[in-house]
Amino acid sequence: MHFPGVVYIGKNSLFYFKTLQNKKILALVSKSVWEKHQERLERSLPNCDFRFSHGEPKKSDMESLHKEIQKKGYTHVIGIGGGSVMDLAKTARLEKNTEVIVVPTTSGTGAEVSRSAVISEGDEKKPIVSEKLVPNVVLLDPSFTLTLSKFKTAYTMVDALIGSIEGLVSRTSNPLSEGMALLAIDRIIPNLRLACENPDDVKARENLQLAGFLSGLVQGSSSVGLVHSFAHYFGGKMRLPHGLAIGTFTLPVIKHGMEKTDRFQKLQASQYLNRDLLSDLTKFLRDIDLYEYHKKLDFGEIDVKEACERIRSDVCTTTNPYPVTDDDVKGILSKMEVI
Ligand SMILES: [Fe+2]
Incomplete structure (x- = not known):
């Protein structure tokens, strides 16, 4: 590291x-x-x-x-x-x-x-x-x-949260990065709620800044996974800020991942995401107004072949916890009802 x-x-x-x-x-x-x-x-x-x-x-x-x-x-x-x-x-x-x-x-x-x-x-x-x-x-x-808007605070920290989760379950994680990922996750969940409710909460902002820093170390060491690959492809095409693209694909990609690998069970060690990961994450995204953000977006006509190729060849896919096939990419897009 x-x-x-x-x-x-x-x-x-x-x-x-x-x-x-x-x-x-x-x-x-x-x-x-x-x-x-x-x-x-x-x-x-x-x-x-x-x-x-x-x-x-x-x-x-x-x-x-x-x-x-x-x-x-x-x-x-x-x-x-x-x-x-x-x-x-x-x-x-x-x-x-x-x-x-x-x-x-x-x-x-x-x-x-x-x-x-x-x-x-x-x-x-x-x-x-x-x-x-x-x-x-x-x-x-x-x-x-302190002066960052609620919306920007929410999506930049969701990026740090997902970076930490993907780093934790990555194929190249290590005990040190795993410990830091859990520290980051458990700082982001409560403090992002607090900062969204009260943007002047300095203690919450301090915790978020520290969590963002830890998440950066985790990602530098263990890289990330398929949520990032989707965000890179569609975020670039649709000119979405990176964090917003991450928020958009979080639930469908993680839901699919949980059906393919048991590595997400590592989140049992989190204080906040240890009950039912999907419903915990859903509730969290709802609280910060990013739940089902993709339904507000216009995906236009999707070139499925190109999307599969680009998402599978993204460097972040190489550290995803399971090997990704065209059917995985198509399955996620169809569950989102965009193809
Ligand atoms: Fe990211």
């Missing part, structure tokens, strides 16, 4: 910046975060150059960042924002001796611990994978996540 060097958890995490006096620092900040937290960031980082970063990073963004690091001699690069901002900042570690610090302002992407970064080139998204992309320092300050 690959771990970041240092992780600070809680609302005082930004005090870490006090250790960076006399360093040459560049901070990449998403525009929406800057608008809400400018004063606090300028106070925490008095001798830092700030740059805005928006949208998914392109190869040209990465190249100009690297040129700037060389030209100005930055020793530290900080990424403050969601997955895209962190991904761009993480590539600074590919430059010699640059320390990377990330401050996630959303929960559930896992970008703060992953050893990949998605960089687009033309119309293509190209993930770069390298051990060097794991940040040196992660600061988990829950106050940045």
Whole structure:
């Protein structure tokens, strides 16, 4: 497993910046975060150059960042924002001796611990994978996540929940990742309900941020499974945010999986999903308004042959707990009544 060097958890995490006096620092900040937290960031980082970063990073963004690091001699690069901002900042570690610090302002992407970064080139998204992309320092300050909408909080954390469940039952799970997956699951279930009811609940937000971090470690170690393969194919076609695509396929794919393998029994060790996994998950998704979300979507005409091929060849299918056939893919789609 690959771990970041240092992780600070809680609302005082930004005090870490006090250790960076006399360093040459560049901070990449998403525009929406800057608008809400400018004063606090300028106070925490008095001798830092700030740059805005928006949208998914392109190869040209990465190249100009690297040129700037060389030209100005930055020793530290900080990424403050969601997955895209962190991904761009993480590539600074590919430059010699640059320390990377990330401050996630959303929960559930896992970008703060992953050893990949998605960089687009033309119309293509190209993930770069390298051990060097794991940040040196992660600061988990829950106050940045307080302004996330209920809907976005729900679907990004459902992604972290399903990533943990799929990591737990994955063919490549290990005892350490299994323990972390169960910790993440049992933090997400109660705290996501609380954060959806009261978005200002800092303790719930802190637990969700920690769970998202753990889920990122689990997925980096054990990968995920078929819910992700469905989400990649249909989410890309229908331009759905990743977490929403995950929420859409959660119940039908897990229901099918439970008929094919007994590995889902590992969830008996969870405090919250130990009774009847499907009805527990159904109730949970209903509570956060994501139950049967697929019925609101227009799937259009589905090319079943292409869907089977692409879903079966998705890299996440290789770690699914049972081998996936065309009949499995068709069976799930027909149970959803979309083919
Ligand atoms: Fe995911």
